[in-house]
Amino acid sequence: MRIAVIGTGYVGLVSGACFSEFGVETICVDKDQDKIERLRRGVIPIYEPGLDALVEKNTRAGRLSFTTDLPAAVRGADAVFIAVGTPSRRGDGHADLSYVHAAAAEIAAALDPDDFTVIVTKSTVPVGTGREVARIIRKTRPEADFEVASNPEFLREGSAIEDFMRPDRVVIGTDSDRARQVMRALYRPLFLIETPMVFTSLETSELIKYAANTFLAAKITFINEIADLCEKVGADVHDVAKGIGLDNRIGKKFLHPGPGYGGSCFPKDTLALVKTAQDHGAPLRIIETVVDINDRRKKSMAGRVIAACGGSVQGRRIGVLGVTFKPNTDDMRDAPALDIIPALQAAGASIAAYDPAGMEEAARLIPGVTWAGDAYAALRQADCAIVLTEWNEFRMLNLNRARGIMNEPVIVDLRNIFNPQDAEMAGFTYHSIGRPGRVRKGRGE
Known part of the structure; x- marks a missing residue:
């Protein structure tokens, strides 16, 4: 399988590295060219125990790569994870979804209408965001064959790799049977260790x-x-x-x-x-x-x-x-x-x-x-x-x-x-x- 992860912050980088450890071909995308160059050299922008070794191992194995070219990363991907920031919006305390919406529009423009793609919100987002992501993509590319899923992260800083590899549970929200099948395949290593999967x-x-x-x-x-x-x-x-x-x-x-x-x-x-x-x-x-x-x-x-x-x-x-x-x-x-x-x-x-x-x-x-x-x-x-x-x-x-x-x-x-x-x-x-x-x-x- 092949996935793209949009955003190389804490959630995106840890998730991408861990999916590649599962054997999934993973491309992590970021707009920051300097950050991408440093990641290619193995320079990790955050402090998280074990992450540097995991990135180095899977980059060397060819399962994990980094790019600023979002369209190339999205084309042919089975799933595209949105893992951009959702900080508090200045002035009113709501989550700022501007990065999520921008990512959705860029993903839509890059989708190949001949391929089925699951668009997954990994970022922490308010109720209704998945529907809005779907609306943005349909408006931008009406012919695209896609479904949207929600897959929130439950990673504790300092223990993130263990939390991803041996989680208490995995939560997946989608109305699509095709999307469920893709997500089940991505998380197959966790099914094998009987991790509870909550589909909703x-x-x-x-x-x-x-x-x-x-x-x-x-x-x-x-x-x-x-x-x-x-x-x-x-x-x-x-x-x-x-x-x-x-x-x-x-x-x-x-x-x-x-x-x-x-x-x-x-x-x-x-x-x-x-x-x-x-x-x-x-x-x-x-x-x-x-x-x-x-x-x-x-x-x-x-x-x-x-x-x-x-x-x-x-x-x-x-x-x-x-x-x-x-x-x-x-x-x-x-x-x-x-x-x-x-x-x-x-x-x-x-x-x-x-x-x-x-x-x-x-x-x-x-x-x-x-x-x-x-x-x-x-x-x-x-x-x-x-x-x-x-x-x-x-x-x-x-x-x-x-x-x-x-x-x-x-x-x-x-x-x-x-x-x-x-x-x-x-x-x-x-x-x-x-x-x-x-x-x-x-x-x-």
Whole structure:
């Protein structure tokens, strides 16, 4: 089989590489000539564990290629995947579908009317987008023999290859038996390992993606609010999360307190679903509240740091560990660091920060930060350490060494990666999320 993937962003590149690993001849298309040239040389534009090796292997085998020539890629393809960006539209929060619509028009112009082609929306798109894609193609090429399908992605950054190769489920929305046959053939390796396949309508498939992401965002927001309550009543949020997560109806995943969710999906998808629901007269009050609470939480985190520093960070040096929205990615989109660091700078603090993968992108987004070569360099002469991203290397930080190079032994652990007793034993005043207060020690006590 042969497919084309339009867009070499996170979803398009991972999906294309993984389909080629299935044995499918895959051509990835992008308008950015420089990006395509770099991909041909094996230079991966995103940080995703294992992706560079997968691209190199399948490029060498001739199953994966990269081009700017969309018509050539589309001609003769059994399926064409639209995997372009759908960011929040400036001004109203709706998903910006301009890239999807433009891709549909270009695909239509390239279709060979003698070949049957399945046009697949892989991008996260609001309900009704598949029908609009079909309308655009029919208007542009009435004679084209095609069907439209929805095949949303459920890839976690940092675990994307495993998620594609061994997914919880594959969702395919289409009204066409011919399209189902093509999609079944593409995903045949997953049928062989008995992966659940959910075949449904276009509209249902599109809504499944948004419903999944907003539910997970709500789960994160729920445990964050429970963490705040735990601090007031002397309970431990981790024990609460374990106690409720062992209930199979709830589950333990996404019950980790922190500074609020970020990333490429949850912020824009929750907002887009809210707008879609409002447009259809079926407002989602729960999700509206989730969006509001999360926005407020990220903005409030700087206040926690200021309070931990005695009420002022004027003239203080703050060492920041991690800036990406989660570990194992270089993605800075809607990361809590984008709210927290500027707020601390505005309050008079100087910031030194280290992140294993995200500093290049972060430097473009957060001016005035001193970027360090490792965690200890970020903490040297610091009056406070903040943990913003739970990279594994931070979990293994030598707290005694850290205390010895800091001006003041204060940690604000917004990811709860340290054991409070360990921090105490190293002489730190330790602040975390949703855990009861303990006897804390500072230098000289």
